[in-house]
Amino acid sequence: MTGKRGAASAPAPAPAIEAWEVFRQEKDGDPMRHGGSVMAPDAELAAHYARELFGRRQESVRLWIVRRGDVVDLDDPDLLQPPLDRSFKKPGGYVMRDKLAAARAASGQAKPKARSR
Amino acid sequence: MTTLALPTLALDGLLRSMADDEFVVGFTDSEWTGIAPLLEEDIAMSSLSQDELGHATALYGLLAELTGGDADGLAYDREPADYRHARLLDHGRGDWALTMARRYVYETADAVRLEALVGGRWSPLADLVAKIVREERYHLMHVEAWLDRLANGGADTHGRLTAALAELGPDAGTVFTPLPDEPALIDAGVLAAPMRDLEDRWRAAIGPTFARLGLPSIPPTIDPDQGRTDHGAAFDWLWSEFTMVRGSDVGATW
Numbered sequence: 022m023t024g025k026r027g028a029a030s031a032p033a034p035a036p037a038i039e040a041w042e043v044f045r046q047e048k049d050g051d052p053m054r055h056g057g058s059v060m061a062p063d064a065e066l067a068a069h070y071a072r073e074l075f076g077r078r079q080e081s082v083r084l085w086i087v088r089r090g091d092v093v094d095l096d097d098p099d100l101l102q103p104p105l106d107r108s109f110k111k112p113g114g115y116v117m118r119d120k121l122a123a124a125r126a127a128s129g130q131a132k133p134k135a136r137s138r
Numbered sequence: 139m140t141t142l143a144l145p146t147l148a149l150d151g152l153l154r155s156m157a158d159d160e161f162v163v164g165f166t167d168s169e170w171t172g173i174a175p176l177l178e179e180d181i182a183m184s185s186l187s188q189d190e191l192g193h194a195t196a197l198y199g200l201l202a203e204l205t206g207g208d209a210d211g212l213a214y215d216r217e218p219a220d221y222r223h224a225r226l227l228d229h230g231r232g233d234w235a236l237t238m239a240r241r242y243v244y245e246t247a248d249a250v251r252l253e254a255l256v257g258g259r260w261s262p263l264a265d266l267v268a269k270i271v272r273e274e275r276y277h278l279m280h281v282e283a284w285l286d287r288l289a290n291g292g293a294d295t296h297g298r299l300t301a302a303l304a305e306l307g308p309d310a311g312t313v314f315t316p317l318p319d320e321p322a323l324i325d326a327g328v329l330a331a332p333m334r335d336l337e338d339r340w341r342a343a344i345g346p347t348f349a350r351l352g353l354p355s356i357p358p359t360i361d362p363d364q365g366r367t368d369h370g371a372a373f374d375w376l377w378s379e380f381t382m383v384r385g386s387d388v389g390a391t392w
Binding site: 038070072074 | 181182276279
């Protein structure tokens with residue numbers, strides 16, 4: 022992807038092209054979601070390319086563009102997938118619904134509406 | 139709009155020059171699709187070209203409302219000699235440095251022209267220009283980023299950029315070729331200032347950038363009154379390309 026077409030003489034060393042992760046917000050209030058990545062030599066061009074790949078059809082209201090090397094990467098299985106049984110940390114089996122309904126009735130509050138998307 | 143009679147002939151000349159500029163620069167730049175220096179730039183360049191063709195569509199649409207006909211017919215059914223784009227755009231695609239040099243010259247000139255139209259009294263054009271300006275802001279950011287990188291990218295890229303500017307230089311000011319019946323546009327409040335004044339503004343605006351980047355300044359325009367005619371062989375070829383499909387089945391509905 023760094024080939025220079027039509028180069029007659031030896032080109033100067035090309036700047037290092039690296040990956041940038043792009044997060045996009047579809048509309049105001051939405052969470053930022055990972056959209057994908059672009060390759061670019063610097064932050065300015067990365068922003069231009071992110072705009073073209075993730076915003077040119079007006080599908081985003083905000084982009085975050087992060088150099089992949091700046092992302093804190095955590096995939097250590099000892100931290101994330103420890104071998105002992107941890108099922109007791111999961112909330113399964115503990116039913117809140119009836120208790121919540123009773124608490125609401127006691128305080129006279131209505132059930133909140135689902136958050137609008 | 140005011141009670142002033144519309145200077146239809148002068149508006150025709152103005153719209154035609156702007157629409158043809160956007161159409162020709164957009165079509166020329168679209169030739170990079172598939173062969174730009176990196177994949178992301180390929181997509182960016184194709185998208186920018188589509189933007190320019192979109193501006194051309196809107197401007198041809200205004201022209202069609204004013205004088206009859208339709209946008210497709212205006213874009214495709216004229217002979218090469220009847221196009222009124224600036225001679226700046228008649229140099230063929232060239233290498234990446236030539237394309238970026240041309241884009242920089244054109245985008246900065248177009249920005250000055252648009253600024254002189256945005257508050258104009260003919261609201262169909264003033265409203266359209268207000269929208270176009272917002273898209274062109276990004277185009278300018280994109281090409282300024284490239285001009286910096288080519289100028290500061292070492293002897294090879296600086297040399298290519300300098301050579302490109304030397305080739306384009308004598309035609310660079312042709313975006314500001316005086317329009318037919320230009321005083322009527324100014325009297326009617328459509329255009330804020332004569333093209334000659336806009337050219338001075340443009341030269342003053344880009345001068346500091348060229349000085350900062352160590353680039354030769356733009357020379358005076360050669361044969362400035364013929365700046366939108368006399369297009370030459372490169373445009374004949376481009377015209378044969380962009381009329382090919384429409385010409386293959388005249389009158390067909392696509």
